[in-house]
Amino acid sequence: MTIRVVVVDDHPVFRLGMVALLASLAGVEVAGQVADAAQARDAVGPGVDVVLMDLHLGTDSGIELTRELVARDPRLAVLVVTMNEDDESVVAAVRVGARGYLLKTAGPEEVERAVRAVANGELILGPQVAARAMSALVSGRTAVRVPFPELTDREREVLDLMARGHDNTAIARRLVLSPKTVRNHVANVLAKLAVPNRSAAIVRAREGGLGGAGAS
Structure with a gap:
């Protein structure tokens, strides 16, 4: 075949x-x-x-x-x-x-x-x-948990960079995206995480292990 x-x-x-x-x-x-x-x-x-x-x-x-x-x-x-x-x-x-x-x-x-x-x-x-x-x-590590599974792969990347302190312009440059596309991703992240603003999303992201939080 x-x-x-x-x-x-x-x-x-x-x-x-x-x-x-x-x-x-x-x-x-x-x-x-x-x-x-x-x-x-x-x-x-x-x-x-x-x-x-x-x-x-x-x-x-x-x-x-x-x-x-x-x-x-x-x-x-x-x-x-x-x-x-x-x-x-x-x-x-x-x-x-x-x-x-x-x-x-x-x-x-x-x-x-x-x-x-x-x-x-x-x-x-x-x-x-x-x-x-x-x-x-x-090594006995627990199974890997993908943080925020409700987000797409790209949205999770954007959220991670937000949690690392990057603004939309820097995120656009890092991911080779247009500023408008980044704004749309940020809006989707806020909606899916049900948070009122960027600061709240960053807090959630760091609590979930993004942004380098908890890295060994």
């Missing part, structure tokens, strides 16, 4: 390299390559088996896109391929339905193995990610 794959990544050099690798694999067909969420919604149709998903797609969130695509087609296998190796990103991705998580440093053999595994219904973590998970278990 041919595995039909769509690559979703906003970095063209990485995306093209991944497409070339996948095209060289027996039984794998590249059904599309796209750079953002809007293009992905069009490219990922009923015949697609696997989506290789970056977590940061410009102003779009790979976490939110994964949630949307899996809700639309529960049989779809999303394999996250990202530079993010923090525990929270792994948990968030799996929570919204991703079946695999690889770092962009993964070699061709790891990528091939992961694509075939998730297409077969397996859940797979890359070696480095799995090592971190095992380390957490061995």
Whole structure:
């Protein structure tokens, strides 16, 4: 059976390299390559088996896109391929339905193995990610809790920077967003957290561990 794959990544050099690798694999067909969420919604149709998903797609969130695509087609296998190796990103991705998580440093053999595994219904973590998970278990740390799960990945980033003392202009610069987009994210954060103003949101954020609060 041919595995039909769509690559979703906003970095063209990485995306093209991944497409070339996948095209060289027996039984794998590249059904599309796209750079953002809007293009992905069009490219990922009923015949697609696997989506290789970056977590940061410009102003779009790979976490939110994964949630949307899996809700639309529960049989779809999303394999996250990202530079993010923090525990929270792994948990968030799996929570919204991703079946695999690889770092962009993964070699061709790891990528091939992961694509075939998730297409077969397996859940797979890359070696480095799995090592971190095992380390957490061995050290006796409690399961990772994603703070403020009601927020999107991007909204949580904005809230974290707010809690670190950055104003909207600085946040826009850090995240390469327009000031208007940042204002919209801040408004959404206030509404979802049911707080009256920015100061109250910052207090909630720090109580929840964002902004560097409680960091070891």
